[in-house]
Amino acid sequence: MGDVNSTNLKVLNFDALIVGGGGSGMRASLELAKSGLNTAVISKVFPTRSHTVSAQGGITCAIQSADPNDDWRWHMYDTVKGSDYIGDQDAIEYMCSEGPKAVFELEHMGLPFSRTENGRIYQRPFGGQSKDFGKGGQAARTCAAADRTGHALLHTLYQNNVKEGTNFLNEWFAVDLVTNANNAVCGVIAFSIESGEIAFLRAQATVLATGGAGRIYASTTNALINTGDGLGMALRAGFPAQDMEMWQFHPTGIYGAGSLVTEGCRGEGGYLVNSEGERFMERYAPTAKDLAGRDVVARSMVLEIIEGRGCGENKDHVFLKLDHLGKDVLDAKLPGICELSKTFAHVDPVYEPIPVVPTCHYMMGGTPTNIHGQAFSQSNGEDQVVQGLFSVGEAACVSVHGANRLGGNSLLDLVVFGRAAGKFIHEDIQSGGGCDDPSSEDIDRALTRFNKLNDSASGYEVAEVKRELQEVMQNYFGVFRRGEFMEKGVQSLNEIREKINNLHLKDKSNSFNTNRVEALELQNLFEVAEATAISALERPESRGAHARDDFPERDDENWLCHSLYNPIQKSLGKRGVNFKPSQVEAFPPKIRTY
Amino acid sequence: MQLEINIYRFNAETDAFPYMQTFNFAKPERDIMVLELLNLLKEQDPTISYRRSCREGVCGSDGMNINGKNGLACITPLSQVLKGNKLDLRPLPGLPVIRDLVVDMEEFYAQYEKIKPFLQNDSTPPEIERLQSPEDRDKLDGLYECILCACCSTSCPSFWWNPDKFVGPAALLQAYRFIADTRDSRTEERLEALSDPFSVYRCHGIMNCVSVCPKGLNPNKAIGNIKSMLLKDSTKAVEPIRVIEQA
Numbered sequence A: 001m002g003d004v005n006s007t008n009l010k011v012l013n014f015d016a017l018i019v020g021g022g023g024s025g026m027r028a029s030l031e032l033a034k035s036g037l038n039t040a041v042i043s044k045v046f047p048t049r050s051h052t053v054s055a056q057g058g059i060t061c062a063i064q065s066a067d068p069n070d071d072w073r074w075h076m077y078d079t080v081k082g083s084d085y086i087g088d089q090d091a092i093e094y095m096c097s098e099g100p101k102a103v104f105e106l107e108h109m110g111l112p113f114s115r116t117e118n119g120r121i122y123q124r125p126f127g128g129q130s131k132d133f134g135k136g137g138q139a140a141r142t143c144a145a146a147d148r149t150g151h152a153l154l155h156t157l158y159q160n161n162v163k164e165g166t167n168f169l170n171e172w173f174a175v176d177l178v179t180n181a182n183n184a185v186c187g188v189i190a191f192s193i194e195s196g197e198i199a200f201l202r203a204q205a206t207v208l209a210t211g212g213a214g215r216i217y218a219s220t221t222n223a224l225i226n227t228g229d230g231l232g233m234a235l236r237a238g239f240p241a242q243d244m245e246m247w248q249f250h251p252t253g254i255y256g257a258g259s260l261v262t263e264g265c266r267g268e269g270g271y272l273v274n275s276e277g278e279r280f281m282e283r284y285a286p287t288a289k290d291l292a293g294r295d296v297v298a299r300s301m302v303l304e305i306i307e308g309r310g311c312g313e314n315k316d317h318v319f320l321k322l323d324h325l326g327k328d329v330l331d332a333k334l335p336g337i338c339e340l341s342k343t344f345a346h347v348d349p350v351y352e353p354i355p356v357v358p359t360c361h362y363m364m365g366g367t368p369t370n371i372h373g374q375a376f377s378q379s380n381g382e383d384q385v386v387q388g389l390f391s392v393g394e395a396a397c398v399s400v401h402g403a404n405r406l407g408g409n410s411l412l413d414l415v416v417f418g419r420a421a422g423k424f425i426h427e428d429i430q431s432g433g434g435c436d437d438p439s440s441e442d443i444d445r446a447l448t449r450f451n452k453l454n455d456s457a458s459g460y461e462v463a464e465v466k467r468e469l470q471e472v473m474q475n476y477f478g479v480f481r482r483g484e485f486m487e488k489g490v491q492s493l494n495e496i497r498e499k500i501n502n503l504h505l506k507d508k509s510n511s512f513n514t515n516r517v518e519a520l521e522l523q524n525l526f527e528v529a530e531a532t533a534i535s536a537l538e539r540p541e542s543r544g545a546h547a548r549d550d551f552p553e554r555d556d557e558n559w560l561c562h563s564l565y566n567p568i569q570k571s572l573g574k575r576g577v578n579f580k581p582s583q584v585e586a587f588p589p590k591i592r593t594y
Numbered sequence B: 001m002q003l004e005i006n007i008y009r010f011n012a013e014t015d016a017f018p019y020m021q022t023f024n025f026a027k028p029e030r031d032i033m034v035l036e037l038l039n040l041l042k043e044q045d046p047t048i049s050y051r052r053s054c055r056e057g058v059c060g061s062d063g064m065n066i067n068g069k070n071g072l073a074c075i076t077p078l079s080q081v082l083k084g085n086k087l088d089l090r091p092l093p094g095l096p097v098i099r100d101l102v103v104d105m106e107e108f109y110a111q112y113e114k115i116k117p118f119l120q121n122d123s124t125p126p127e128i129e130r131l132q133s134p135e136d137r138d139k140l141d142g143l144y145e146c147i148l149c150a151c152c153s154t155s156c157p158s159f160w161w162n163p164d165k166f167v168g169p170a171a172l173l174q175a176y177r178f179i180a181d182t183r184d185s186r187t188e189e190r191l192e193a194l195s196d197p198f199s200v201y202r203c204h205g206i207m208n209c210v211s212v213c214p215k216g217l218n219p220n221k222a223i224g225n226i227k228s229m230l231l232k233d234s235t236k237a238v239e240p241i242r243v244i245e246q247a
């Protein structure tokens, strides 16, 4: 294939372009499909194959079913505390208070929630949930469709997009952002995976809803397609990323396979045991026990393993015990878990415990946005909206999760902010919002990466470089971190950078060329990994999921703030946390115990 | 032991005809999944094309024909499918091949869209959720879990012959999912749309769909339910049958 350039490139015009057909992207598109704007969703996989389909446990929201006195303010308190106080309180307030509306809408769209005896939506307890601002004991706030909530949610959203006639470009891959002279985003370069045809998708509003990037680690609960493409594109275009050191390690990834078993297992009464059969979380979190924050549970597990109380031949995992719940409960509440466990751990949880280990799960960081999904950059320490660029879902950092996400809060984040962004873009475009056309140089610049790969006659193997990258991240930027190790990690990444820039694309064909897709994905993974590494090294404290054994304390004096990674200078700055909710008093930072 | 893996290859840009390519591969010590095997082979030959996403049997990307039977590569362990040391991997049958193990699913999705796969309820929704009893919700179990992998429809001879007219097991399962949902108010209309000689009636109970579904779902049973509802519907005026039924 000869090089493509701005003169021979096909252009498709849209008002709004949503990159990503997961939960957040399809919630935004649903809003826009109803608006009459010329909207398209582009997704590298058929939408129902997006990673949201894997979400199991549920969507957390104070809908007052399990507890008629439940209060969104309690949910807000838990979320602020869970975030270790660097979640933005205006955004958290918005999510928790708007949440019920968004969840009821999903039910009206047909989401097959599990039900209580009185016909309402079933809610289960999840980690970090409390009543009465932490004083009233464990709450049950996670709305569930058995243990397949993500599947139910994603299919429901797809179905309703079909109903509204949303325009989908399925199996199209977004390569890079096109930015104009004012550094506004005017759309993306993308190609059809099926035919190889490449085009400039010109849009007045471009929404990155590309999900997480868990594949930067060797061991992850994330789908193979979670390669942080949106973030990679934004970083290459020079836009900052926020809180990239904050990666959640989920306590219960299946040992050896990485597949997740939901926190809902512990919500339903399961618990963790060490090699001595001890329920060790009682020691680390006397009140919440196994339902403490995920960061707390994951660290406790690693400590048990380090201190020699791990299970199995290599003493490198612990057990999740469920058998005491009985077959009936497991069949009704956790059928998907039983299936996964039999397939990937070769154990039937009705009789035997599941071997589990903390596994990379969720990216709290991302493109910084406000509650309308508008992306920010900074100049002279001031926030500045990036014209034309929006982000929602796991790719974005709005930030409701801060340094540690609570279970069930991501699905809520997707639908609340997907919806909000859709509404905002509708109004914005109607009132003349948009961005000026890019020049032909602007377009050609966005094509360079694609063309360079196609021109590569030799270079490094995609699979090899990927493995190398994932091992560096796994070894130096895992559950516990230390400066001197991370420095080594950053150095290794510098060496890998050279390989990333010189990958060899062996297969140059057009039709369904997955070699090309994987090479482009790997380059995105690298951008995300580098942002993670530098941010982790440069935050000298322990907060939420970021645990440093050389700086074990939280440092509110200096680091009660977001980190903002600048990809051009490869340096870390700070950005203030919002402590100004509008309907309640702000929750001040406290020592975080469970 | 050396495994002999035969993979269906076709790239319209370079191949006049599809062919089977043989890879010899040392049998891994651990019992890996077919998808993991493909990933390893792809490291040797990056031109092999297949779809995959979740690698845990929930996204429906990697339906393929594995030693003659449709299934998901990511949750099919080698031990379960090897015939001696041999493994044949082919694309799902009956749909046009785009490349290698990747098929064109347009027809399959078109049938899905045809059954109006979304809840329709003409009443104004309440402030909170619509109520539904656990018993009514249970009726959706075994239906809503479908992952649209197409393993069933592409194993169904009736679908091979009439992919444009016979709705096929996957979409019929979803048709019934909405019929069975007490929150949906368009049951009659949905049945009406399926009452022609092709949409449902081309199912001859061959049961391939049931035996291949990786999620353990039973499209045949759903089709049976639709058929008996259609029967009741069309005999509304025929008193005697109703009497017999009630007895």
Ligand SMILES: Cc1cc2nc3c(=O)[nH]c(=O)nc-3n(C[C@H](O)[C@H](O)[C@H](O)COP(=O)(O)OP(=O)(O)OC[C@H]3O[C@@H](n4cnc5c(N)ncnc54)[C@H](O)[C@@H]3O)c2cc1C
Binding pocket: A019, A020, A021, A022, A023, A024, A025, A042, A043, A044, A045, A047, A050, A051, A052, A053, A054, A055, A056, A057, A058, A059, A060, A149, A150, A172, A173, A174, A175, A209, A210, A211, A212, A221, A222, A223, A229, A230, A260, A262, A361, A362, A392, A393, A394, A395, A407, A408, A409, A410, A411, A412, A414
């Ligand atoms: C196993 C598991 C279980 C989970 N369980 C829960 C839970 O119970 N509750 C909860 O709240 N959260 C849960 N989470 C987290 C939650 O599922 C995710 O954070 C969320 O689904 C992300 O949704 P999203 O819309 O941001 O992105 P995704 O669903 O990941 O979608 C990303 C979309 O972007 C598209 N895309 C990406 N790159 C490109 C590109 N280059 N070109 C074109 N398209 C592209 C993809 O095709 C896809 O459509 C879980 C996560 C995991 C891993």
Ligand code: SF4
Binding pocket: B155, B156, B157, B158, B159, B168, B169, B202, B203, B204, B205, B206, B207, B208, B209, B210, B219, B220, B223
């Ligand atoms: S039972 Fe019906 S739908 Fe299923 S394979 Fe047979 S003919 Fe096809």
Ligand code: SF4
Binding pocket: B145, B146, B147, B148, B149, B150, B151, B152, B153, B169, B170, B173, B212, B213, B214, B215, B216, B217, B219
């Ligand atoms: S019914 Fe089963 S085999 Fe058919 S598409 Fe759905 S999940 Fe796949």
Ligand code: FES
Binding pocket: B051, B052, B053, B054, B055, B056, B057, B058, B059, B060, B061, B062, B063, B072, B073, B074, B075
């Ligand atoms: S990769 Fe998702 S079902 Fe196999």
